[in-house]
Amino acid sequence: MNQRESDTSLIPSIQERLSTLYSKLSSLPLEESIxxxxxxxxxxxxxxxxxxxxxxxxxxxxxxxxxxxxxxxxxxxxxxxxxxxxxxxxxxxxxxxxxxxxxxxxxxxxxxxxxxxxxxxxxxxxxxxxxxxxxxxxxxxxxxxxxxGMPFFPVDTHIFRVINRLGWFGKFSSPEKLSQFIESAELPAEKLKRLHVMIIRFGRDICKAKNPRCSLCPLSSECEYYRKSAELSQA
Ligand code: SF4
Missing domain, CATH: 1.10.340.30 (Hypothetical protein; domain 2)
Structure with a gap:
């Protein structure tokens, strides 16, 4: 297990990070509902x-x-x-x-x-x-x-990819570990549900598995995957 997966002292920063993610994704015109x-x-x-x-x-x-x-x-x-x-x-x-x-x-x-x-x-x-x-x-x-309306955060392939690429919480070894980590931040159930839907849409439309559309992404300045890709292209 990644050490940070169970580090509850990080709860305030998890909440801040998730709020940032929530507000930035809310501003995007993403595809229809799931x-x-x-x-x-x-x-x-x-x-x-x-x-x-x-x-x-x-x-x-x-x-x-x-x-x-x-x-x-x-x-x-x-x-x-x-x-x-x-x-x-x-x-x-x-x-x-x-x-x-x-x-x-x-x-x-x-x-x-x-x-x-x-x-x-x-x-x-x-x-x-x-x-x-x-x-x-x-x-x-x-x-x-x-x-x-229970406070759970299901993680599918899109969510797993997006969160791991951002690198904000380290890397997760499984979707289940990521679910447990996000749930440990104790966000309201409705917010967790909306975040789940928004990240799936974001993963389908922008942070695609192949050729992510980083030039359109409002998170690129804070994304580990993007930073490392840029470093590699300059090397
Ligand atoms: S910058 Fe690129 S890799 Fe990072 S979250 Fe955005 S689309 Fe995904």
Missing amino acids: IISKGEMTPLQRMIRIILSQNTNDKLALKAFQNLEELSGGDLVNLLQFPEERIREAIAISGMKTQKARTILRVIENRDLLLRVRDMEPSEALRSLMEIPGIGPKSARVFLSFQY
Whole structure:
């Protein structure tokens, strides 16, 4: 573990840094919202959308979800009546169909838990959801943050890349470590959620995995990746 990942004496500076990030990203005209943040959903709808959104884009995840709704006749619980193969076919467009179909069926079987976690302490709710086979820390955090407004900070591939490139808190060995570190700053749940969405959009539009658009970036003067790239190009 990076030593700074657990250094709580850094809390004031974490909060300051996150506030800076929040205000600078708020000023950018970034792409549309992300699929899991849109609109009202039942807990089961939300969790299935989260599963379908893994490793694909919003458009394909939405199409897969619509296929499931159609197959189920409008009540997703009816999917339990179908062989797993039918679920796989319906969601194939979103990729990872075998793993996703299995997880979706386990989630439907455990649908009562999706309601019960609302009344648990956040840490207990997180642990409980992760006992559903196929539900990892990121999916559980996204669900609890977006469905019930709990103070979690899910980290996807975009967030992991952006924060590590900035280098403000050192380098993190895993998305889970980064989630725990940001959550240790104890920001309000709503701010954590908005920051999560903004960094994902920023990672998609500007701080892209290949060829980041640093010339458009309001964080370039404070970015370790940018500074090192500039030093290398001058060497
Ligand atoms: S300066 Fe470049 S690498 Fe750094 S955060 Fe901005 S876009 Fe990403």
